[in-house]
Amino acid sequence: MTVTGSDGKARTYTVIAREEYQKTKIPLERYFARDGKPRLTLITCGGPFDAKARKYRDNIVVTAVPA
Numbered sequence: 001m002t003v004t005g006s007d008g009k010a011r012t013y014t015v016i017a018r019e020e021y022q023k024t025k026i027p028l029e030r031y032f033a034r035d036g037k038p039r040l041t042l043i044t045c046g047g048p049f050d051a052k053a054r055k056y057r058d059n060i061v062v063t064a065v066p067a
Helices: none
Strands: 003-005 010-022 040-050 056-065
Touching: 010 040
Parallel strands: none
Antiparallel strands: 003 010, 010 056, 040 056
16 A cells, blocks of 8 residues: 655555454553554454444454565
């Protein structure tokens, strides 16, 4: 994937993982850690949609590294 920064520079990443967690079980400390190699993490809604509660049950986490 290609991401364009606020400086207008395009940066290319390779997706290395896609994981699905229940919203209450996502290990946020893993994805918001500042140590380790550079990575890009996208967290969005997914899984089954609960029409009564009007929300998705899970989070989808996609991790990418610089290409």
